[in-house]
Amino acid sequence: MENKLIIYNTLTRSKELFVPLHAPNVGMYVCGPTVYGDAHLGHARPAITFDLLFRYLTHIGYKVRYVRNITDVGHLEHDADEGEDKIAKKARLEQLEPMEVVQYYLNRYHKAMEALNVLPPSIEPHASGHIIEQIELVKEILDNGYAYISNGSVYFDVAKYNKDHHYGKLSGRNLDDVLNTTRELDGQEEKHNPADFALWKCAQPEHIMRWPSPWSDGFPGWHCECTAMGKKYLGEHFDIHGGGMDLVFPHHECEIAQSVASQGDDMVHYWMHNNMITINGTKMGKSLGNFITLEEFFTGSHEILAQAYSPMTIRFFILQAHYRSTVDFSNEALQAAEKGLNRLEEAVSGLERLTPSKETTGIEGVKELRGKCYDALNDDLNSPIVIATLFEGARMINTVLDKKATISSEDLDELKSLFKLFMTDILGLKEEKNNDEAREESFGKVVDMILEQRMKAKVNKDWATSDYIRDQLASLGFEVKDTKDGFTWKLNR
Incomplete structure (x- = not known):
């Protein structure tokens, strides 16, 4: 099929003709929510942006496999390598099972997405349901020499990777920039380099969610889930990876490094990022x-x-x-x-x-x-x-x-x-009606139907029926006017 879609590829920083790797099939992966609280306006923007893309790609003839992940339990968020999983923390404070917290907010997220008329993705995998795949990813990176084990945790060796590849090509940073902006965190003594990020963390006693691995009972690093699940459902090479611009660094940068370190080349063909919603800038x-x-x-x-x-x-x-x-x-x-x-x-x-x-x-x-x-x-x-x-x-x-x-x-x-x-x-802009509006619309359709019967009576010169309908409606407060195109009416309340 002829395709004229031009998209902005964050990786190349340019608009490019969209040419799917496996036309007419398109693989699209979008980073979904972390479900430890209610969805806010910032969550709505990527959902609506990539819903628009999903709808349009489907309309122009592609078969789209749209994967949107759910980041649930057992991980640390963003670039932190220490601390407590936010969902587990909420579960502990409220005396709930962590998965109760996940399910509660996930149900509310789905309800909000349905209200926004965001179509459900083809697949919605959970990070906690793909621990085996994440462990296998870490093994591959270790086997290829781009990670190391430290006190039961596994870290990605950013400096070694950067010698062979370019760490920072998505965000436009070089390793010196990364080192100068890396926050000092507890547990940094486990790392060879402050910029190294966790692939697997040895769980501390207070960490509720943990899984066995070759290195320790622990949990995967935040960045692993998308690389592992993208590969599982879309293959080693797929078309589009999307998300908010705040994910470019470190999350998507680390995803690129993980895919190259594990399989030898980039997994994603096009990177797309929506900008932010702000309040007072x-x-x-x-x-x-x-x-x-x-x-x-x-x-x-x-x-x-x-x-x-x-x-x-x-x-x-x-x-x-x-x-x-x-x-x-x-x-x-x-x-x-x-x-x-x-x-x-x-x-x-x-x-x-x-x-x-x-x-x-x-x-x-x-x-x-x-x-x-x-x-x-x-x-x-x-x-x-x-x-x-x-x-x-x-x-x-x-x-x-x-x-x-x-x-x-x-x-x-x-x-x-x-x-x-x-x-x-x-655009997905559906008509919204509350119950009163819906009843009023049905009411109006009934009046129109009655007046259409009156029009037929007039055409048949059945003046008695025509006058009867008009008079009965008038007694109920309806004002009916005949026009050259038919009729108009209003209810005098």
């Missing part, structure tokens, strides 16, 4: 304590929120910005996104009220909109341009609704198809 995240959970957004319960924001407002807010640009949170920005989404939804609703004419007059370019949307998505998933193009289509719809233009049946069908494909199927 500062990254939003658990570690900084400035995050707002998705549940708080949906209910409006956080103190800095002016109102509740629907899941589709959040999704639209994120898609309004290109995935590689920073998005700064504010109530004003979210309220603007809510108004913009409402305008698009009203335009889609208006499509059903349009009556086609013999030809299109007063508007131009209906058939060009589809090409503009494809061009935007093919240019590194430029969702803001797709949204701008949909607004262009909305203006055309409103012009016809205002009787300032006419539209042919062919162009009307094209607009309906356009909004269904790009707004609903690819």
Whole structure:
């Protein structure tokens, strides 16, 4: 198949034509959440970004195996080599099994993703379910001479690896930079070099989750899980690895080093990273304590929120910005996104009220909109341009609704198809209705059906039935007006 998709490869720092390794199959791995707390807005951005990519790749004809991992128990997070697993700590404080903590927050994460209309991945592996694969990975790295054993732990030898390869090629760092920015941590005396990172840690007595290994009862280093699970489900070479920009270093840098050290070459063809969501210019995240959970957004319960924001407002807010640009949170920005989404939804609703004419007059370019949307998505998933193009289509719809233009049946069908494909199927912006709105819509459809029966009676010159329906509706408070195109009605409450 002909493919024009151009994506920005973080590894090469350039836009590249996307050429899958095993077309028409695409392997995509995205770093999922660490489940020790509720999902926040920062979690929503990578989920929505790579959901857009998943949807679009599928639409243009690829069979996508989308793997999104769950980082659960038994590890230390980020570049720390000492301390307590956050999930295990929470379990100990709340007197729960660690997996109870995992399951509770994972259920809530899935519920939030469903609300955001994020499609489930093809495979969602857990780190704790792949300890054997991680142990095998560590063995391979040891056998190839790029790791060493120290007091029951295994560390990656960054300096030795850097002599043969380039440690830092994803983040653009050199080893001196890494050494100068490496934090002093407890347990550094076990390492040959402060930049070395743990592949396996010997468990301290207080560490709840531990597994037997050739080196000690312990647990794998944080970076091992993605390398091991990516290889298991996507093979030694796959197309796309994605995640937030905060994972470039050290996590994804270490993943590259692990894959090369274990198998001799890079595992990933394209690296893609979404930028951060910020509050007043500062990254939003658990570690900084400035995050707002998705549940708080949906209910409006956080103190800095002016109102509740629907899941589709959040999704639209994120898609309004290109995935590689920073998005700064504010109530004003979210309220603007809510108004913009409402305008698009009203335009889609208006499509059903349009009556086609013999030809299109007063508007131009209906058939060009589809090409503009494809061009935007093919240019590194430029969702803001797709949204701008949909607004262009909305203006055309409103012009016809205002009787300032006419539209042919062919162009009307094209607009309906356009909004269904790009707004609903690819951008994933589904219609949201609460129970009252759903009941009101059903109520309106019933009234329309009754009035259509009245129209048929008029066509058949059954004036008695026509007048009876009109009078009965009037007695219930309905005001019915006949028009040249049919009828309109409203309920005087």
